Amino acid sequence: MADDPRHPRERWNRRYGERPPPSEPSAFLTDRADLLPDGGRALDLAGGAGRHAIWLARRGFEVTLTDVSDTACARAGARADAAGVELDVRRIELGVEPLPAGPFSLVLSHAYLDTEVWREAIGRLGVGGVALLCQPTVRTLERRDRPGRSWLLEEGQMEAFTSTLDGIEVLELSEGWTDEDRHEARAVLRRAAGC
Numbered sequence: 001m002a003d004d005p006r007h008p009r010e011r012w013n014r015r016y017g018e019r020p021p022p023s024e025p026s027a028f029l030t031d032r033a034d035l036l037p038d039g040g041r042a043l044d045l046a047g048g049a050g051r052h053a054i055w056l057a058r059r060g061f062e063v064t065l066t067d068v069s070d071t072a073c074a075r076a077g078a079r080a081d082a083a084g085v086e087l088d089v090r091r092i093e094l095g096v097e098p099l100p101a102g103p104f105s106l107v108l109s110h111a112y113l114d115t116e117v118w119r120e121a122i123g124r125l126g127v128g129g130v131a132l133l134c135q136p137t138v139r140t141l142e143r144r145d146r147p148g149r150s151w152l153l154e155e156g157q158m159e160a161f162t163s164t165l166d167g168i169e170v171l172e173l174s175e176g177w178t179d180e181d182r183h184e185a186r187a188v189l190r191r192a193a194g195c
């Protein structure tokens, strides 16, 4: 129900109204610039106000940003206009509404947890396409009390998830603390030829 205050759209619209979203892309993405394909179509899952999508568009990707929040989508569009880049912004409730059609050369999920959506998006990678996944783990609660438990990966869950994917090479699996005291699990994956 779109006007149910518990619906993710309403909850995230409120969150975006309370706190300005970050505008700089995360180090998770920028530190891995060398692993990105040369260009093509990119899918930013739950891309929020567009900080990663705009960075990717500036690097020549044709980016589709999906997010459930009207506020996030509007801000992403406005930021893209201000930055002089084009974004295809789609207000989609992931896990409920269908993903945009592929193929994509890049899939990004940063701070959004739904392994079934990840799996489906990775299934839309073309040959040689790369997926970057980054999500805080439960260890984050050792140092801070957010995000809530439902947004945190269990220990080992990222590795277990990647082991279930067919035709996918694992380029990186790592965990570590960020400067903001988040403990993140990260995966960089590539669709192998012939799969």
Ligand SMILES: C[S@@+](CC[C@H](N)C(=O)[O-])C[C@H]1O[C@@H](n2cnc3c(N)ncnc32)[C@H](O)[C@@H]1O
Binding pocket: 008, 012, 045, 046, 047, 048, 049, 051, 052, 066, 067, 068, 069, 072, 092, 093, 094, 095, 109, 110, 111, 112
């Ligand atoms: C922590 S923010 C991360 C935003 C962005 N990926 C970033 O790193 O800046 C989580 C995002 O997930 C979006 N979101 C939550 N549930 C969603 C759903 N079911 N479908 C699409 N977007 C969703 C929220 O609106 C919010 O923009």
